Amino acid sequence: MDKALVTQILFYFFAAITVGSAAVVVFSRSLIYSAFALLFTFFGVASLYVFLGADFLAATQLVIYVGGILVLLLFGVMLTHKLYDLNLKTETFQFVPGLLIMLAVFLTLAGVIMNTSWPSRGERPMNPTTAEIGELFMKDYVLPFEIASVFLLIALIGAAMIVRRRDSQ
Amino acid sequence: MIPLTHYLIVSACLFSFGIMAVLTRKNAVNVLMGIELILNSANLNLVAFSKFSSANLNGQIFAVFVIIIAAAEAAVALAIVLSMYRIVKTVNLDQADTLKG
Amino acid sequence: MHPYLLRDLHLFYPEIAITVTLLLVVVADIVLARVRGKITFFLTALGLMVAFALTVPLFGAGERTLFFGMVALDPMAVFFKGFLILTSFLVLLAAPGSRELARSHLGEFYALLLGVTLGMLLLASSVDMLMLFLSLEMVSLTSYIMVGYLRDDRQSNEASLKYILFGAVSTGSMLYGITLLFGLTGTTKMAAIREVLASGVAAPNGMALLVSTALILAGFGFKTAAVPFHFWCPDVYTGAPTPVTAFLSVAPKAAGFATLIRFFFTGLSETTPGSTQWSAFPALNWSFLLLIVSIITMTLGNIAALRQDNMKRMLAYSSIAHAGYLLMGTVVLSSEGVQAVLIYLITYLFMNLGAFLVVIEIFNRTGSFDLKDYGGLYKRSPFLTIAMTIFLLSLMGIPPFAGFFGKLFVFGAAVNRNLAWFAVVGALNSVIAVYYYARVIKTMIMEPSADGRRIQLPWTSQALVWVMLLPTIGMMLVWDSIQKLTNESMKLFLGS
Numbered sequence: 001m002d003k004a005l006v007t008q009i010l011f012y013f014f015a016a017i018t019v020g021s022a023a024v025v026v027f028s029r030s031l032i033y034s035a036f037a038l039l040f041t042f043f044g045v046a047s048l049y050v051f052l053g054a055d056f057l058a059a060t061q062l063v064i065y066v067g068g069i070l071v072l073l074l075f076g077v078m079l080t081h082k083l084y085d086l087n088l089k090t091e092t093f094q095f096v097p098g099l100l101i102m103l104a105v106f107l108t109l110a111g112v113i114m115n116t117s118w119p120s121r122g123e124r125p126m127n128p129t130t131a132e133i134g135e136l137f138m139k140d141y142v143l144p145f146e147i148a149s150v151f152l153l154i155a156l157i158g159a160a161m162i163v164r165r166r167d168s169q
Numbered sequence: 170m171i172p173l174t175h176y177l178i179v180s181a182c183l184f185s186f187g188i189m190a191v192l193t194r195k196n197a198v199n200v201l202m203g204i205e206l207i208l209n210s211a212n213l214n215l216v217a218f219s220k221f222s223s224a225n226l227n228g229q230i231f232a233v234f235v236i237i238i239a240a241a242e243a244a245v246a247l248a249i250v251l252s253m254y255r256i257v258k259t260v261n262l263d264q265a266d267t268l269k270g
Numbered sequence: 271m272h273p274y275l276l277r278d279l280h281l282f283y284p285e286i287a288i289t290v291t292l293l294l295v296v297v298a299d300i301v302l303a304r305v306r307g308k309i310t311f312f313l314t315a316l317g318l319m320v321a322f323a324l325t326v327p328l329f330g331a332g333e334r335t336l337f338f339g340m341v342a343l344d345p346m347a348v349f350f351k352g353f354l355i356l357t358s359f360l361v362l363l364a365a366p367g368s369r370e371l372a373r374s375h376l377g378e379f380y381a382l383l384l385g386v387t388l389g390m391l392l393l394a395s396s397v398d399m400l401m402l403f404l405s406l407e408m409v410s411l412t413s414y415i416m417v418g419y420l421r422d423d424r425q426s427n428e429a430s431l432k433y434i435l436f437g438a439v440s441t442g443s444m445l446y447g448i449t450l451l452f453g454l455t456g457t458t459k460m461a462a463i464r465e466v467l468a469s470g471v472a473a474p475n476g477m478a479l480l481v482s483t484a485l486i487l488a489g490f491g492f493k494t495a496a497v498p499f500h501f502w503c504p505d506v507y508t509g510a511p512t513p514v515t516a517f518l519s520v521a522p523k524a525a526g527f528a529t530l531i532r533f534f535f536t537g538l539s540e541t542t543p544g545s546t547q548w549s550a551f552p553a554l555n556w557s558f559l560l561l562i563v564s565i566i567t568m569t570l571g572n573i574a575a576l577r578q579d580n581m582k583r584m585l586a587y588s589s590i591a592h593a594g595y596l597l598m599g600t601v602v603l604s605s606e607g608v609q610a611v612l613i614y615l616i617t618y619l620f621m622n623l624g625a626f627l628v629v630i631e632i633f634n635r636t637g638s639f640d641l642k643d644y645g646g647l648y649k650r651s652p653f654l655t656i657a658m659t660i661f662l663l664s665l666m667g668i669p670p671f672a673g674f675f676g677k678l679f680v681f682g683a684a685v686n687r688n689l690a691w692f693a694v695v696g697a698l699n700s701v702i703a704v705y706y707y708a709r710v711i712k713t714m715i716m717e718p719s720a721d722g723r724r725i726q727l728p729w730t731s732q733a734l735v736w737v738m739l740l741p742t743i744g745m746m747l748v749w750d751s752i753q754k755l756t757n758e759s760m761k762l763f764l765g766s
Binding site: 007008011022023026034035038042045049051052053054056057060061064068069072073077095097098099101103105110113120123132141144148155159160163 | 170171173174175176177178179181182183184185186187188189190192193194196197198199201202203205206209212213216217218219220221222223224226227229230232233234236237238239240241242243244245247248249250251252254260
C-alpha cells in the first residue's frame with residue numbers, strides 16, 4: 001500500500017477515536033465512563049498533533065493533560081461522591097434543546113470552515129520543533145512566558161487557599 | 170496529505186460536543202470536561218493553522234500557553250467544586266442554586 | 271540579548287513593582303507569624319503606591335510596543351494602568367474594614383489583589399492575541415478565587431462556582447474565535463491582523479470573520495458583563511464578599527473595555543491618518559452588532575434593576591446598564607467616543623465604589639443588604655444617607671455630579687456621529703434608571719426604621735467615603751484637567 005493511503009487510514013482512525021470518545025464524554029450516563037473517554041480524547045488529540053508535525057506539543061499534551069488535568073478530574077469525580085455510591089450516574093437537563101443548539105453550532109462552524117478560502121502560506125515541513133520552541137520562549141515570547149509563571153503562582157496560592165481546611169490557619 | 174479542513178472539522182466536532190456538555194450536564198465535573206473539550210478544539214485549530222496558514226511556529230507556542238492556562242483553570246475549578254461539595258454535599262448544578270432572587 | 275529588551279524593562283516598572291510586591295507579600299505571609307495581617311496590608315498599599323508613582327512618568331514615553339510586540343505603551347495604556355492601580359488601592363483600603371472579611375485571614379487576599387492588578391495592567395495594554403488571552407485568563411482566574419474567598423459561606427462558594435463555569439466557557443469560546451482569526455490572517459498581532467484583512471482577505475471571508483468576531487465577543491461580553499454574557503453578574507455580585515463585588519464592578523470591567531477598544535480599533539477598523547473617525551471594515555460591520563448589544567444591555571440592565579430588593583443585586587444590574595452606556599462610546603467609532611468612555615470610567619469609578627462602600631458600612635452595622643433595612647437611615651446616620659444620595663444621584667446622571675458629565679460626553683459623541691437616535695435611547699434608559707435609584711433614596715429618608723440606634727462610623731471609614739465623595743461632587747471644578755488628561759489618553763498606538 002502506498003504511503004498516502006496508509007496516512008489517510010491512520011488519520012481517520014485517530015480522528016474517529018477522538019470524536020467518538022468525545023461523544024462518550026458528553027452522552028454517557030456514568031461519570032467514570034466520561035472521565036476515561038476523556039482520556040482517549042486527549043490521546044486522540046495528541047496523535048493528531050503528531051500528524052501535524054507538532055512533536056513537542058504532543059508530548060506536552062500527554063504529560064499535562066493526561067498526566068495532570070485528567071488525574072485532577074478523576075480526583076474531583078471520586079471526592080465528590082459518597083463512597084458507597086458506586087454507580088456514579090449523572091443526570092442531564094434540557095437534553096433536546098441542548099442537542100439542537102449543538103447541531104446548530106456544528107453546522108454553522110462546518111459551513112464556515114468549508115466555504116472559507118483559508119489563506120495558505122506554505123506548508124511547514126515535518127521538522128523537530130522543540131529547539132525552535134525553546135528559542136521562541138526566550139525571544140519573541142519572553143513576556144508571556146514570565147507572566148505565565150506569575151499566573152501559575154497565583155493559581156497555586158488561590159487553589160490551595162480555597163481547599164485548605166479551616167483549622168490549619 | 171490530509172487537507173486543512175479535515176482537522177478543522179474534527180475540532181469543530183470537539184467544540185460542539187464541549188458546548189453540548191456545558192449546556193446539558195448537571196454535574197459540575199462533567200461541565201468541566203466539556204470545557205476541556207472546548208479548549209482542546211481551539212488548540213487543534215491553532216496547531217493545524219500553524220502548519221498550513223502561517224510560516225512559523227506561533228500557533229504551536231500559543232497552544233502551549235493554552236495548555237498551561239487550561240491546567241491552572243482545571244485546578245482552580247476543582248478546588249472550588251471541592252469547597253462547594255464540603256458545604257452542600259452535592260455538585261449538581263440545579264441543587265446548588267440558591268442565589269436566584 | 272536583544273538590544274531592546276533592557277529598554278523595554280525600563281518602561282515596565284509599574285508591572286515589575288507589582289510583581290515584586292506580590293512576591294514579598296507571599297513570603298511575608300508565610301514567614302511572619304502574628305502581625306502578618308497588618309504587615310501584608312501595608313506592604314500591598316506601599317507596593318500599589320509605588321506602582322502608581324512609576325506609572326505617571328510613562329505618560330511622556332511616547333508610543334511603541336514592548337517585548338517584541340506583545341504589549342503597547344501609549345497614553346491610553348498609561349491612563350488605564352493608573353486607573354486600575356488606583357481602583358485596586360481604594361478597594362484595598364476598604365477590605366479590612368468590612369465585616370464579611372473580618373474572620374478571614376487576608377494575606378492571600380492581598381496577594382490575589384496584586385495578581386489581578388498585574389493581569390489587568392497587561393490586559394489593558396495587550397496588542398497580541400496570545401497576550402490578550404493570557405492576561406484575560408489571569409484576571410478571570412484570580413477573580414474566581416476572590417469571589418469564593420469566604421470558604422465557609424455557601425453563597426460565596428456558589429457564586430464562585432457559577433462564575434468559573436460561565437467564565438471558562440466564555441473565554442474558551444473566545445479562544446476558538448481567536449484561532450479562526452489566526453487562521454484567516456496567519457498572525458496574532460492586532461496591527462498585522464488589520465493589515466492582512468485590509469489587503470483583501472476580509473472581503474471574500476465575511477462569514478468566517480463574523481463567526482470569529484462573534485465568538486471573540488463572548489469573552490469581551492463576559493468581562494464587561496454585556497448581554498447576552500451577563501448571566502453570571504447578579505449571582506456573583508450578590509454572593510461575593512462586598513469589597514470584591516465593588517472591585518469587580520469597576521476594575522475588570524474597565525480593563526475589559528480597554529482591551530475591547532484596543533482589539534476593535536487596532537484590529538478591525540480602518541482610519542486615515544490624522545482623522546478622528548474610524549470605520550469598520552466593510553466586510554464586517556461589527557459596530558452595528560455592538561450597537562445592538564449596547565441597546566439591549568442598557569435596557570435589560572435598567573429594567574431588571576427595577577424589581578430588585580437586594581442592594582447588591584440591584585447594583586449588579588445597574589452596572590450591567592452602565593456597561594451598555596460605555597459600549598455606546600465605543601460603538602460610535604470616533605476619538606470623541608473613546609474620550610467619552612475614559613471620562614465615563616473616571617466618574618464611574620468614584621460613584622460606584624462610593625455606593626458599594628456605603629453598602630459595606632451599612633452591612634457592617636445591620637448585617638443586611640435588603641433595601642427595606644435601609645429605612646430611616648437618615649436618622650441613624652445622616653452622613654451615610656447624604657453620601658449615598660449623592661452617589662445615587664451621580665449614577666442617575668443628575669448634574670452637577672460627576673455621572674452627568676460621563677453621560678453627557680457619551681451621548682454627545684453619539685450625536686456627533688449622526689446617531690442621535692442612539693443617544694435618545696440612552697437618555698430614555700437613564701430616565702428608567704431614575705426610578706430604582708430614587709427608590710433607595712426614598713427608603714433611606716422617608717421610611718420608618720426598625721432599629722433606631724445611631725450609627726457611629728470609625729474615622730477610617732468616614733475618610734474613605736469622603737475620598738469617593740469629593741470627586742463625585744467636585745468633578746466640575748477640575749474639569750479642565752480631566753479633559754486634558756482624557757484628550758491625551760485617547761491616543762492608541764496603531765502600528766506595529
